[in-house]
Amino acid sequence: MRNKNKSPSEVDNLSSIKKNEIDNSNKREENGVSATTTTKDPELSDAKTDESDNKINSEKFFTFTFYKVDPKWRWLNEMGKDESSREFLELLNAARKRMKIITYSTIGLRHESEFMIWTISPSLENIQVLASKIYTTILGKYIEPTSTYLSLTRKSSYSNQVKLGFETEEEPLQYVVVYPFIKSREWYLLPFEKRKEMMEEHIRVGRKYPEIRLNTTYSFGIDDQDFMLAFETDNLSRFQNLIIDLRETQVSKYIIKDTPMIPCVLKNIEEIIKSLG
Numbered sequence: 001m002r003n004k005n006k007s008p009s010e011v012d013n014l015s016s017i018k019k020n021e022i023d024n025s026n027k028r029e030e031n032g033v034s035a036t037t038t039t040k041d042p043e044l045s046d047a048k049t050d051e052s053d054n055k056i057n058s059e060k061f062f063t064f065t066f067y068k069v070d071p072k073w074r075w076l077n078e079m080g081k082d083e084s085s086r087e088f089l090e091l092l093n094a095a096r097k098r099m100k101i102i103t104y105s106t107i108g109l110r111h112e113s114e115f116m117i118w119t120i121s122p123s124l125e126n127i128q129v130l131a132s133k134i135y136t137t138i139l140g141k142y143i144e145p146t147s148t149y150l151s152l153t154r155k156s157s158y159s160n161q162v163k164l165g166f167e168t169e170e171e172p173l174q175y176v177v178v179y180p181f182i183k184s185r186e187w188y189l190l191p192f193e194k195r196k197e198m199m200e201e202h203i204r205v206g207r208k209y210p211e212i213r214l215n216t217t218y219s220f221g222i223d224d225q226d227f228m229l230a231f232e233t234d235n236l237s238r239f240q241n242l243i244i245d246l247r248e249t250q251v252s253k254y255i256i257k258d259t260p261m262i263p264c265v266l267k268n269i270e271e272i273i274k275s276l277g
Contacts, residue, residue, distance in 0.1 A: 060166075061124050062217045062228060064149045064178050065131070066106065066113035066262070073142040074277040084138035085273045091137060092269055095130045098123070102172050104264035105272050112146045115272045116264050118176070118230070120166055139273065149180060151217035151228035157192075158199040165213025165232045172266050173213060173232040177239060179261040180225035187254035198250040205249055209242045211235070225257070236263065 076084075092101055099121035107114045121127050134140045153164070165173075187195065206214060213232035219225045233239045246252060267275075 058122060058153075060120050060122050060153045061127060062149075062151045062153070062215075062230075063119045063127050064116060064228065064230070065119075065145050066110075066116045066147045067143045068112060068146045069114050069276050070142045070144070073139075076142075080138065081273065085270050087137050088134075088139050088273065089269055091130075091133055095126075095133070098126045099130070100166070101130075102176075103267060103269045103272060104176060105267045105275060106262065106264050107272075107275055109263055109265075110260075113262075114276060115267075116178070116262070118178075149178070149219070149225070149228050150223045151219040152222065154218045156216075158196050159203055165215045165230070168213070174234045174266050175232070175236055175239075176264050176266070177229075177231045177233070177236075177261055178264060179229055179258055180219070180223075181227040181229050181255070182225050182257040184254045184256050202246065202249050202251045205245050206242065208245070209238060212239055212242060229258075 073081075092103070095101060099119055101120075102118045104116045104118065105114070106116055119127050119130065134143075206212075211234070215230040215232070217228045217230075219228055231239055231242075
């Protein structure tokens, strides 16, 4: 009969593989991108994923929602805060089966918000379900959205070689700077070839900073701005250099608004909740 006992080397190999699996799982969860859950909410966890969500070029809705916490939260006992953290994490993990969710801290960086939730979904209704569920949580009773920006992915009219940051399989970078963007009506009245020429200059400048990921999405007809921009970076100084260089391009003459520019720091929701006091 064959001996079923594994040799020490086999045991070591299995232990190493298991450790790598756990490390990779923890890394994904720490970055707030993907995790498993035991939540049984049928609206969030049991629905069939839209097949178009797996296509890189399918349209997706983006929301950037900034939240402010009620000072009364800080008087909640520690047990209540811990329970709230677990509950909120379970909710986000359930929602991640239907959309991409990344969480960021803005505490100490903006007076009007403490954190931001970035959602990417092929369904606007899924985003609404999540927003509604947030208000049913313990934390949801202590937070209020101070601003929400809505946009939609579209192919660029000026370049088919621009790959958006969210399309990569890589982990999110340490910072994201989010801002609304509006161009003048004069810009849209220019001949297309003239606009394309100026945008090519704009794109060339951006390519000088390959380590910065660009996410440009469109808000025409669904929100107040023309575009939403979200630049991911590990180095805010380099991002600042990029913005300074872009100020010197021809396109900048036609920009009406590119504020507020909101820097956000990548953190998982548990860290964010703990930082609220």
